[in-house]
Every structure is written in structure tokens, then in C-alpha cells.
Amino acid sequence: MKKSEVPQDKSNLESANFRELCYAVDENGEYTTAHTTGWDPKTIALDNAIDEINQRIEDAKKRVHNNQTSPIEYYMELHKMDLQILASYVGLWQWRVKRHFKPKVFQKLSNKTLQKYADIFDITIKQLKNIEHAN
Amino acid sequence: MQINFTHHQSAHCENGVVSNLMKHHGFNVSEPMVFGIGSGLLFCYIPFLKVNHAPAITYRAMPGFIFKRFAKRVGIKIEREKFKDPKKAKAVLDNNLNNNNPVGLQVGVYNLSYFPDEYRFHFNAHNLVVYGKEENTYLISDPVMETVTTLTDKELEKVRFAKGALPPKGHIYYPTNFPKELNLEQAIVKGIKHTCRDMLAPMPILGVKGIRYTAKQIRKWPKKLGTKKANHYLGQIVRMQEEIGTGGGGFRYIFAAFLQESSKILNNPKLSELSKEMTQIGDIWRDFAVDASRIYKNRGAKADGYNEVASQLEILADKEELFFKALKKAI
Numbered sequence: 001m002k003k004s005e006v007p008q009d010k011s012n013l014e015s016a017n018f019r020e021l022c023y024a025v026d027e028n029g030e031y032t033t034a035h036t037t038g039w040d041p042k043t044i045a046l047d048n049a050i051d052e053i054n055q056r057i058e059d060a061k062k063r064v065h066n067n068q069t070s071p072i073e074y075y076m077e078l079h080k081m082d083l084q085i086l087a088s089y090v091g092l093w094q095w096r097v098k099r100h101f102k103p104k105v106f107q108k109l110s111n112k113t114l115q116k117y118a119d120i121f122d123i124t125i126k127q128l129k130n131i132e133h134a135n
Numbered sequence: 136m137q138i139n140f141t142h143h144q145s146a147h148c149e150n151g152v153v154s155n156l157m158k159h160h161g162f163n164v165s166e167p168m169v170f171g172i173g174s175g176l177l178f179c180y181i182p183f184l185k186v187n188h189a190p191a192i193t194y195r196a197m198p199g200f201i202f203k204r205f206a207k208r209v210g211i212k213i214e215r216e217k218f219k220d221p222k223k224a225k226a227v228l229d230n231n232l233n234n235n236n237p238v239g240l241q242v243g244v245y246n247l248s249y250f251p252d253e254y255r256f257h258f259n260a261h262n263l264v265v266y267g268k269e270e271n272t273y274l275i276s277d278p279v280m281e282t283v284t285t286l287t288d289k290e291l292e293k294v295r296f297a298k299g300a301l302p303p304k305g306h307i308y309y310p311t312n313f314p315k316e317l318n319l320e321q322a323i324v325k326g327i328k329h330t331c332r333d334m335l336a337p338m339p340i341l342g343v344k345g346i347r348y349t350a351k352q353i354r355k356w357p358k359k360l361g362t363k364k365a366n367h368y369l370g371q372i373v374r375m376q377e378e379i380g381t382g383g384g385g386f387r388y389i390f391a392a393f394l395q396e397s398s399k400i401l402n403n404p405k406l407s408e409l410s411k412e413m414t415q416i417g418d419i420w421r422d423f424a425v426d427a428s429r430i431y432k433n434r435g436a437k438a439d440g441y442n443e444v445a446s447q448l449e450i451l452a453d454k455e456e457l458f459f460k461a462l463k464k465a466i
Contacts, residue, residue, distance in 0.1 A: 001383060001384070001388060001414070001417065001418060001421065006383075012251055012253040012254070013251060016249075016250070016251035018251060018280065018281065019281055020146070020279070020379055021144050021145060021146045021279070021382065022146060022382045022383040022388065023146060023167070023382040023383060023388035023389050023391070023392050024383070024388065025414060029411070030395070031167070031388075031391065031392035031395050031396075031410075033146070035281075036383075039377065040428070041373060041377070041424045041425050041427070041428035042373060042374060042377040042378065042424065042428075044370075044428045044431065044432050045370040045371075045373040045374045045377075045428060045431070046253060046254075046374060046378075048366065048367065048370045048431055049187065049367070049370055049371070049374065050253055052188075052367055079245075080187075080245070080255075080256055080257060081257060081299075082185075082188070084299065084300070085257050085298065085299035085300075088298040088299055088302070089298045089299075
């Protein structure tokens with residue numbers, strides 16, 4: 001890539017006032033560094049990934065409303081986590097966390113366990129029990 | 136208190152931290168040099184390991200390996216420590232800062248408050264330098280950022296003890312012993328040989344063979360997974376190739392810069408020629424990203440698009456195979 005060809009497309013970096021560094025060759029064929037504000041192909045890739053996450057969150061929300069899963073799964077998706085990551089944060093086996101996704105099991109969880117989840121998601125127990133209270 | 140530390144922005148965090156720490160100790164080592172000597176270039180596709188619900192793919196060596204190899208090959212010693220107890224981790228950090236010693240830390244990205252929201256994923260192998268502390272605020276030099284920044288002690292504890300895959304566990308590291316002069320020549324040769332070995336490895340998911348294997352999988356994706364999932368998988372490849380830290384073209388440009396610099400140090404004109412060739416290969420990787428993004432942009436695209444990008448990858452595999460064979464002979 002030539003230095004003059006380093007893309008300066010609009011991207012999500014702009015909001016944070018942040019430019020990335022990349023490597024390119026100058027007119028004399030020498031390597032140098034150049035700032036880039038973004039590049040469309042990767043902005044599209046990132047946007048698609050974010051859409052995918054938002055869809056997962058929406059889907060989880062619906063299932064909480066239909067009483068098919070507990071709010072824990074909703075908050076897990078909201079924090080871009082998967083089962084493995086959440087399990088390692090609470091310090092439980094994955095199958096136990098998965099069990100807590102069952103609304104019936106969730107109802108019976110002790111305050112201590114609920115507090116653990118609430119701390120991870122940085123919310124109160126009240127917010128954990130009712131996803132409508134989420135900010 | 137604040138240590139007199141100069142922040143230089145770099146493309147990739149691990150090279151950047153090493154390069155910045157070396158410069159602080161009076162050794163002018165560039166980012167591409169660290170990357171090349173540490174044999175950072177790689178291609179690996181791990182279908183059974185899922186990251187963000189898509190197969191893991193990487194264009195670089197495992198986190199931590201670059202620094203480890205670099206240190207061994209140029210003859211510096213690194214002190215590292217991991218912790219169970221956040222309090223102890225903090226005490227060791229403060230102690231180092233009091234001794235005027237800037238340190239590298241491994242951290243998780245998800246809770247880095249200064250990163251744009253869209254970039255905050257549960258990725259735990261980010262690196263940064265702490266170079267001072269003012270009351271409860273730590274002074275941070277994050278090599279991928281343009282300028283220095285800060286984190287409160289609470290924020291820093293959170294990112295140092297992030298959980299998930301590759302948890303940092305408060306990992307702290309800094310170089311301790313330096314030779315009088317860095318023996319770059321020998322280190323460069325070792326670094327290049329290692330990279331050639333990795334890229335030409337007789338393993339189905341590694342190096343050139345890994346690229347071919349990925350191409351083969353891409354051809355199967357639209358039928359096997361449906362368009363939506365196939366697009367998501369393809370998007371992940373492009374993101375790993377071009378996201379912050381690769382310097383463009385899946386690290387191929389940084390590697391080309393390393394070859395150019397090495398050509399002068401070793402007085403080997405062949406490396407300079409190969410550097411140009413690597414730049415061209417990097418350009419083809421960029422073209423691949425453009426074409427792949429066209430596929431997932433118009434979602435109803437023809438299934439043939441997948442075959443086309445797969446063929447592009449196969450061409451890249453052929454080119455890289457020839458390239459690394461030539462590179463092996465050149466040194």
C-alpha cells in the first residue's frame with residue numbers, strides 16, 4: 001500500500017477522536033507509518049458484528065418476556081458475553097450458569113448468587129430481576 | 136509521580152509496548168523490528184474454537200510469544216509476575232512506579248473506558264504501559280492510541296483482572312537486564328527462519344496450508360450454514376485481518392517494513408526485493424477484504440461470491456508459499 005492510498009473513510013473511530021496507525025510505502029519506496037481514520041470494508045464488518053449482537057440481545061429480551069429464559073441470559077448478551085465468559089466471571093461451571101437461565105431456577109436463586117450476577121453486570125438485584133429497569 | 140516516558144503510537148499493542156519500553160531504556164528498536172525478531176507473522180484457523188460466535192482465526196503469534204522470543208533472541212531478561220490477589224498486584228505495580236520503572240501490563244479490552252464502545256469486546260490479550268500515578272489515577276501509555284491517557288485505580292483493577300479466555304490475572308512485565316549492545320543481526324536471522332518454518336509448517340490449519348484450508352471451508356459455508364452465518368464468519372476473517380493492531384493487510388505490511396529494515400542491517404539486497412514482494416501480497420490481502428465485504432454488504436448476494444473470495448485466498452496461499460521458500464533461501 002502506498003502512503004497516498006491509505007484510506008481515510010468515515011468509521012466508528014471518529015466518535016472517540018481516534019486514528020489508527022498503519023504501515024505504507026512513501027514515494028521513494030521506503031516504509032513509513034501513516035494515520036488512518038477508517039476503511040469501509042472493515043467498518044462494514046464491524047457494523048455487521050454489532051448488528052448481530054443487537055439481534056441476539058433483542059432475541060434474548062423476547063424470550064425473557066415469554067418466560068423462556070431468565071434475565072441472566074439477556075444481561076449476558078447485553079455485555080457481549082457468552083456462556084464461557086460469564087461462567088468464568090461468576091466462578092461457576094458452565095452447566096450451572098446455563099441452569100440459571102431457566103426461569104423456574106432463577107426464581108429460587110439466593111440473594112447471594114443474585115448479587116454475584118448483579119455485580120458482574122454492574123446493576124442492582126432489582127434491575128437483574130426485571131430487565132425493564134435496565135438503563 | 137510521573138516517570139519521564141515518551142509515548143510512541145504503534146499499530147499493534149504488544150510490539151508497541153516492547154518497542155516503547157526498549158526506547159525508554161535507550162535502545163532504539165522499531166515496532167517492525169520487534170515484530171519480525173519475535174516471529175509475529177502467522178496464519179492460523181481454528182475451526183473448533185469460537186470467538187464472538189465464529190471460528191477463531193489469527194494472523195499473528197499467540198499473545199506474549201512475540202516479546203518472549205524477542206527478549207531471548209536479543210539477549211534481554213524480562214521479569215514477569217501474575218497474581219491471584221488484586222491488592223498484591225496493585226502493590227507490586229505501585230512499587231515499580233515508585234522505583235521509576237515503567238511497566239507493561241496485560242489487560243482485557245472490554246472495560247477500557249477510553250476505547251470506542253464498538254471496539255470493546257471480551258479480548259484479554261491487550262497490552263499497555265503504566266508510567267506514573269497521580270493520587271488514584273494511573274497514567275497510561277496505550278500504544279494503539281495517539282496520545283497518553285489515564286485510568287482510575289478501580290478501572291485498572293477491572294481490566295487487569297478481566298475473565299474469560301486468556302485471563303490476564305494482573306500480568307505485569309518489564310525488561311531488567313540488558314546487554315551492552317543488542318545483537319540484532321543474529322536475532323533477525325533467527326526470527327525470519329522461525330517465521331518461514333511456521334508459515335510452511337506441514338499442519339493443516341497453520342500457515343500456507345491453513346490459508347488453503349480456510350478457502351476450502353469458505354466454499355462450503357453458504358450451503359452448510361446459510362447466508363447469515365456464512366456472512367458473519369466471513370466478516371470475522373476480515374475483522375481479524377484489518378482490525379486495530381494489524382497495521383493493514385493482516386500484519387503483512389509490518390512484516391514488509393521489517394524486511395526492508397533488516398536488508399540494511401544485514402546488508403542483504405535480496406531482503407529489500409522480498410519486502411517489495413510482501414507489500415504486493417499485502418495489497419492482495421486488502422483486495423480480498425474489499426471483495427469479502429461486498430458479499431456481506433448486499434446480503435442477498437450470489438453464492439458464487441464465496442467461491443471467488445476462496446479462489447483469492449488460494450492464490451494468496453500459492454504466493455506466500457513461494458515467498459517464504461524464497462525468504463528461507465535468502466538468509
